[in-house]
Amino acid sequence: MREVEMIPLSARALITSAFTIALCVPMGAGCAASASPVGPPADTVDPPSPQTQKDLEQSMHGEAFANASYRLYAAQAERENLPSVARLFERTADVELGEHFKEEAALRGLVGSDAANLRAAMAGERYESQKMYPGFAQQAKAGGDSRAAARFSEIAGDEGMHARAFGAALRAAESGQGSVPVPPKAEAVQVPQGAPEVRAQQTKTDLDTALHGEVLAYAKYQQYAEHTKDPAVAKLFHGNADVELHEHFADEAKLAGLVGSTHDNLIKAIAGERYESQTMYPTFAKRAKAAGDSQVAERFSHNAEDEAGHARASQQALDGLS
Template sequence: MVPFSKRALVTGAFTLVLSVPAGGAFAMPALSDDGSSDGPQVRVSNSQTLADLAQSMRGEAFASASYRLYAKQARREGLPSVGRLFERTADVELGEHFKEEAALSGLVGSDAANLRDAVSGETYESQKMYPGFAQQARADGDSAAATRFSEIARDEGVHRGEFSTALHVVESGQGSVPAPSKVEEPTQVPAGPPKVQAQRTKANLDTAMHGEALAYAKYRLYAEHAENPAVARLFRGNAQVERREHFADEAKLAGLVGTTRSNLTKAISGERYESRTMYPTFAKRAKEAGDTGAATRFSHNAKDEARHAQAFQKALDRLS
């Protein structure tokens, strides 16, 4: 993963659901890079383990979204094999690690529970977080960021309305679930420096990117487990807006993407931190708390991340 603030848990935007959801948690086999399975997940309840799962899920979602942008940059530089490496790793981070940790935390519930979570997150972002970020960016002279924050706030307000309507339909059995928002034109994020100056704006962009990446990952899971096909379509559609527009726009402002050499260097640092420090620490705490399933998963993920770091290092060495 990419070590943004060493994967610090960002509070506020799209807070992870750590209590038992209305529809119960889903169980799934835990897969690794080699496709092996550790058997069904058992949901945990220890508060520290849940906090560690929340932090790691946020990091896995962010890594996956970032690596997809790095893959596109590698292809721009005529390095398709590096692009494929970033894409494969992004798939593992989101499709395996995030999913496995979500199962342990009991993230996914019924359609109604998932829609309520989405409404809560979109309300916070549209009414508090993004308007506040816009005001601060404007005060700090980052007018482009202020404008984009305000535009995203309006988008999230639309999403809030769509999810609220869908929730009414699910709970009342009356009406129709609205069609999702659409990605008009995916934002391209080539290598480039930050387009903002203030440290506060840069920090707010980091928070926002983590929130958008997490929303994308959560909505994808909510869609996958939706009982109502129309609710699944709504989650899938809005997930695309979160990653391909909002996350990408913020990444462009933040200068997230560098040259492939710098992207690989950053990825190596993040993967090594997680494999050597973060996941081993989480595994030790989970074991001490009696959460053996989570401890096993954290330890397994540490091994996966070490392999990712090695693969990225080999790719970087070939560029030398």
């Protein structure tokens, strides 16, 4: 074992993954990403409406998954000696996480005090280690996917260690006694082009849920780390984030056959970006505006424009391959 650590998803997530999504993880593009604070917006007195909150959460799921997927697509483009396409995927990934996710997290009020953030992280890790991954392992074994079952069980153990580390850090933060544990080190996993390594439909569904849970945890932990004033807590969040992305997500991506050829990866990216720019974000913006959440509506409209630009850039790259 490595020493480490309900919301429907956007159609980009449905398109960029080969499997059906049923995500439930309880936890408390050709341009440069902007640096934005994360937390309740300064000029927002009341929280967004319930529907707007759901739309923010759904879009955050999609942005986190796009960021992680595009990183893998970039690596595949490099393997195919397509550096310009790799850079395109990398730049787009930067925007999805560094601008879109960050801004939406701020509007949602994701980041709280260190204690609140540690408590949320601990709760999520406990759920994954005690319920989600053990259940997935049992179902994968029953479906004949022994390799996936073994990996799910191993990740459950990792998440249990993450939960205990966050718990120790929480006690130190609340009592001023004790120390923050040393952060885990990820064992980076390469994800080359490949076919799915699982057969049972239930395993595919569970695997997709796990993939999205890992990247969401990564994105959240990065934000928590960025906004703490305690260097030890920041290192703990960064270390766990790296494990979630470079180890857990990567291993699961191999099982899922998430990465195809650069040609196929561009097609998936274009479909997802077009959906978000033409359907998802405009719908979210309209609902937010009707609910009086004008700041969120503006952000959704801005993101729709960005995603349209991403789709055009990816289409140009695809045309260049042809």
